[in-house]
Amino acid sequence: MALLAARRNLLRVREGHDHHRVTFVELFFDLVFVFAVTQLSHGLLTHLSWLGALQTLVLMLAVWWAWIDTAWTTNWLDPEKAGPRLLLFALMLAGLVLAAATPKAFETRAAAFAIAYVAMMAMRDLFMLWALRAHDPANFRNFVRIGLWHVALAPLWLAGCYLDGEMRLVLWTLAVAIETVAPLAYFWVPVLGGSTTADWKVEGGHMAERCGLFVIIALGESILITGATFAELTWNAATIAAFGICFIGSVAMWAVYFNIGAGRGSRLIATSADPGRLARSGYTYLHIPIIAGIIVAAVADERVLHHPGGHVEIVDVAVILGGPALYLLGNLLFKGLSAPYYPLSHQIGLAVLGLIAAIALAMTPLALVAAATMVLILVAVWEWWSLRAPPVPARKARRKRHART
Numbered sequence: 001m002a003l004l005a006a007r008r009n010l011l012r013v014r015e016g017h018d019h020h021r022v023t024f025v026e027l028f029f030d031l032v033f034v035f036a037v038t039q040l041s042h043g044l045l046t047h048l049s050w051l052g053a054l055q056t057l058v059l060m061l062a063v064w065w066a067w068i069d070t071a072w073t074t075n076w077l078d079p080e081k082a083g084p085r086l087l088l089f090a091l092m093l094a095g096l097v098l099a100a101a102t103p104k105a106f107e108t109r110a111a112a113f114a115i116a117y118v119a120m121m122a123m124r125d126l127f128m129l130w131a132l133r134a135h136d137p138a139n140f141r142n143f144v145r146i147g148l149w150h151v152a153l154a155p156l157w158l159a160g161c162y163l164d165g166e167m168r169l170v171l172w173t174l175a176v177a178i179e180t181v182a183p184l185a186y187f188w189v190p191v192l193g194g195s196t197t198a199d200w201k202v203e204g205g206h207m208a209e210r211c212g213l214f215v216i217i218a219l220g221e222s223i224l225i226t227g228a229t230f231a232e233l234t235w236n237a238a239t240i241a242a243f244g245i246c247f248i249g250s251v252a253m254w255a256v257y258f259n260i261g262a263g264r265g266s267r268l269i270a271t272s273a274d275p276g277r278l279a280r281s282g283y284t285y286l287h288i289p290i291i292a293g294i295i296v297a298a299v300a301d302e303r304v305l306h307h308p309g310g311h312v313e314i315v316d317v318a319v320i321l322g323g324p325a326l327y328l329l330g331n332l333l334f335k336g337l338s339a340p341y342y343p344l345s346h347q348i349g350l351a352v353l354g355l356i357a358a359i360a361l362a363m364t365p366l367a368l369v370a371a372a373t374m375v376l377i378l379v380a381v382w383e384w385w386s387l388r389a390p391p392v393p394a395r396k397a398r399r400k401r402h403a404r405t
Helices: 024-046 050-076 082-104 110-132 137-160 165-181 204-232 237-271 275-285 287-306 314-336 344-362 365-387 392-404
Strands: none
Touching (some): 024 082, 050 165, 050 275, 050 287, 237 314, 314 344, 344 365
16 A cells, blocks of 8 residues: 555645745755756757747746646645655756756757656656545545646657657647646546646645746846856947846846735735635746746847847847747736736836837847836836835825724
8 A cells, every 4th residue: 555655644734824935955956947947048049030939938838837837746745754855856857857958859859858858747746646645635636637637748748759840849839738728627537527726725825935936046047148148258338238238137027026026926825715726827827928038038138248239130129029028928917816907017018118129120239128128127116116105194194084984
């Protein structure tokens, strides 16, 4: 029986509304994905075309699902116990292979990428079935469904290793599309039916913190690219200006997410009657364009640092404006979950980026990235100003008016 079910309970102990902090071993696991995000941006920079963008999107979604599925797993498991820790170390090894193979996944390292991805799915699912069987029957049935979906996906990933060019892209696109649809379909399978979001007993504060830290990882990768690229260049007025603007752009992106949205989203999911629904929509799905925007912006920063002057090409417009646009769109949708409206500042920011795109070909790369950075600064400051707490006298006057009525 011990081979089929864990005798010791490896799940987290839930204590009211308090949430467990992210553990050191979870942060250690995340280091692999610092490397993975770097590999994605380098791969896109090397293959900067529509085909390269599609390939990078497929690989980014695979990396995202490898990470977010593990984040869900450690939301249930207690990483302070030996079994879950060993699982994370094994997933780290497979994730490191996955990340190393990413830039050449559509060339010579397809097998390494696909096998590492399938291995991560299998290890997570089998461990969770073993850990849950005797301790959480409802979630055990949920992972039976998840495991069956992953069993159906594995042949698509592995078959793609033996095909070249378009057919590999078709199979892997289908695989990530099915992976992306699965939670929306509640992992429905014949006979067993589907799960419900109430079955996903999520600790909301922990999930919010995990995803916030992943945003930090992605922004950190952007900072690393900016610093490493600047270190290799000749330092002159143009490159120094580009370096400063790119850094300020990263700071502005941090402010857009963390100044308002991260804390408000954390409070919402922590007190929600259905945290599973919010964890699925707000953190599993709506963070995808946020991470994609950071990766594209990192590519833009490296191109601008190498060529701050001269004419802007179409590809420069796509990455310099596309990165901030994706980022603002993701934040707009994410913040809309915790507010009665979508933030006007983000909507105006997206509109201004569209206006800049109309004249972008007449600008230099340095001027274009400066304009995009100003839009991010405008959005961050506008949102902070509009949602700041009123001064103490104003709050007192407001309370007096309410008391009179």
